[in-house]
Amino acid sequence: MLVCAGCRYAGRVSLRDRKRARTRQALVDAATELFERNGYDETTIADIAAAAEIGTRTFFGYFASKEELLFPESDVRVQAALDAIASRGPDEGPAEVLLRALRKVGDDSDEMVSRVAALRLRFVRTVPAVRGRALQIQFEAQREIGRQLAAAFPDEIDEVSAVALTGAFIGAVSGALQVLLDDPERLRDPAGVREAVNRATDVALTPWLRASRGPE
Amino acid sequence: MLVCAGCRYAGRVSLRDRKRARTRQALVDAATELFERNGYDETTIADIAAAAEIGTRTFFGYFASKEELLFPESDVRVQAALDAIASRGPDEGPAEVLLRALRKVGDDSDEMVSRVAALRLRFVRTVPAVRGRALQIQFEAQREIGRQLAAAFPDEIDEVSAVALTGAFIGAVSGALQVLLDDPERLRDPAGVREAVNRATDVALTPWLRASRGPE
DNA sequence: ACGATAACCGCATTCAGTGCCATTTCGCCA
């Protein structure tokens, strides 16, 4: 029951697996619905499980906690960044590759589009437990990306520096977002936010980009 | 009872306040003792309260949660950074000031010295709830520092960029630390940790140091 | 010394999360 033990063989999609995926989605949907209607704290796991027509106990076979419901495909997004790094161009430096990878995640992020994403954005700012979890996920992603980056440039950067570099990039972006998204006005204009983020990250990251281009 | 409502008048330290401070310290001490002996998850709030000779209910008048016990003076440290920024030298740029502020926090941090600090370091790596809280505190500190930085350089940097810059610095340092402290060897030798921290900071911030010295 | 205020703390309650275990469902192979 624990995790996706059914995905033993890559190609195979058993009935069990499909059913499992369906139930999982039902849980996310039910949670989305209830969160939207009643708020995060006001919705209990029992409510969600009932709405998805499974037992309360069974819920924990799908998600380890209530917060996880708001980060249903975080692995996928990290994987996208990892892939972007793995497919480095021949003349790219670490900073360029990293920037490209993070932009990819940010761009095809369906933020604003999907309902879960909207809820996530909302609850990250209002519910401490959710914010804590979000930061943790980010922190772990940061490390994996850094590791991958070091692996992609074995003789240019070690793992410590790679994770530090990744931390700097992600830190800059999320720092800028933290301030920008505090302004309820701005939330209504995605293009403006993107613009402001780019400007802020330029300020914060210029030295690294210069440095990776080598001395001029 | 909520927070330090007794600190109405700056100069006054009433009996009540002193007693309150003593009880608070007793809680931290009791928790330290029990955490060291039995571990974090194995120690309940009821245990801690009992050891400090107060009712379980009263505990929540001092700390909002079990995690807070591991971050008893986080405000003080942030304040130190804020002060360091406020006292900017006339020829310092934002990056120098920020670097000086963060070094100050890192230096007179009694990490390794005090028992709570050692426990914090340990549990941040092993207990998800503690890590989540630590990241949250860091995130908030980041914002305040950025705000102060923007205030110190009103016509050189706006708040968004200031927080982004701070995020980049802190992200780089904590990223490096994340990797360095993973090595259990290193934890046994405080001087080595400080050394590693400094080295990591240097590695992560080298581009900035170069850049702020101007083009060469 | 006294009235207001804040601290203390027991009690009951809610909810997250876990361990245990009986039952059902499904995958796979003979």
Add this chain to the structure above:
DNA sequence: TGGCGAAATGGCACTGAATGCGGTTATCGT
């Protein structure tokens, strides 16, 4: 196709964090 082993389900009981309520006690300012 039948049946065996593994995994999913979910009920029950339990622990522990956290909050609300309310009565009692200690402290403060006057």
